Amino acid sequence: MVIESMAGITPSSLALSGNPQDKRAVTVRTRFAPSPNGLLHLGHAYAAVTAHDLARARGGEFLVRIEDIDCTRSQAELVPEILADLEWLGLGWDGPLVFQSARLASYAAAGERLKEMGLLYPCQCTRAEVLAAAQAQGPDGPIYPGTCRHREVDPAGAAWRIDMARAVQLAGPLVWVDELAGPQRADAAAFGDVVLLRKEAPASYHLAATLDDAADGITLVTRGADLFKASHVHRLLQAVLNLPVPRWHHHGLLVEGDGRKLAKRRGSSALADLRRAGEDGRALAQALREHRFPAGISLDPGLGWQA
Secondary structure (H helix, E strand, O other), X not given: OHHHHHHHOOHHHHHOOOOOOOHHHOOOEEEEOOOOOOOOEHHHHHHHHHHHHHHHHOOOEEEEEEOOOOOOOOOHHHHHHHXXXXXXXXXXXXXXXXXXXXXXXXXXXXXXXHHHOOOEEEEOOOHHHHHHHOXXXXXXXXXXXXXXXOOOOXXXXXXXXXXXXXXXXXXXXXXXXXXXXXEEEOOHHHHOOOEEEOOOOOOOHHHHHHHHXXXXXXXXXXXXXXXXXXXXXXXXXXXXXXXXXXXXXXXOEEEOOOOOEOOHHHOOOEHHHHHHOOOOHHHHHHHHHOOOOOOOXXXXXXXXXXX
């Protein structure tokens, strides 16, 4: 469990945390939620600076949440590196660190509630079977055709999918607001019956992020434009689970010369390498604020978010 990595967190990093205010008294609370499955890169730095500055400019709070429930990829030893990078950038956070791995019970409880509402069903289909059966593409890829929706499926070892049509009917028309793109009519149906409880992890990103933002009292969900459409599903989950509804701020993404976003899996330059090389992290954060990027890197403002 990544919580055990707290032993490697430096005192200077902890000193940045400060004292959390009463959630009821804070009008704006943002978060930066990295996954410890690789070192942070410039794209993460831009996201962290954006979330931090939005909170500070409005007299609010900036939280750090470690999304560490992917047991196949999460590396506990990377948590101190993440915190050192944030300190190097000059970004202080409020309150204690939050670890997803400490919230497994809340994910399970939400899953049971959705099952009791008749909104989840077990699915044993493999990815290959989904690809072979899919007839259309959605925001998350091939849309699951509902193969197991009316089958007798052994729930042992199964994933659990949401019956999207039933959930949409139950929730009724929904709207959510992005600070940059304006009001949006929720269209979770475009995703099809997405997985909420995974075989290999306690919860999908859709379910975990939605529950976590509610638990943390996040009032402004700040993240990259690549997750813009995911907010349609999150708004639906907020409705059926009776969770508070925040506002969203989907900022642009740093991209390489070929237009692809920076990514750990493609070896984008790590902040830790720059930090150890003696570069000035606060100067880098200021350059990101002013949209001054290294050669070959630019900002894609996400003008196609609503497409």
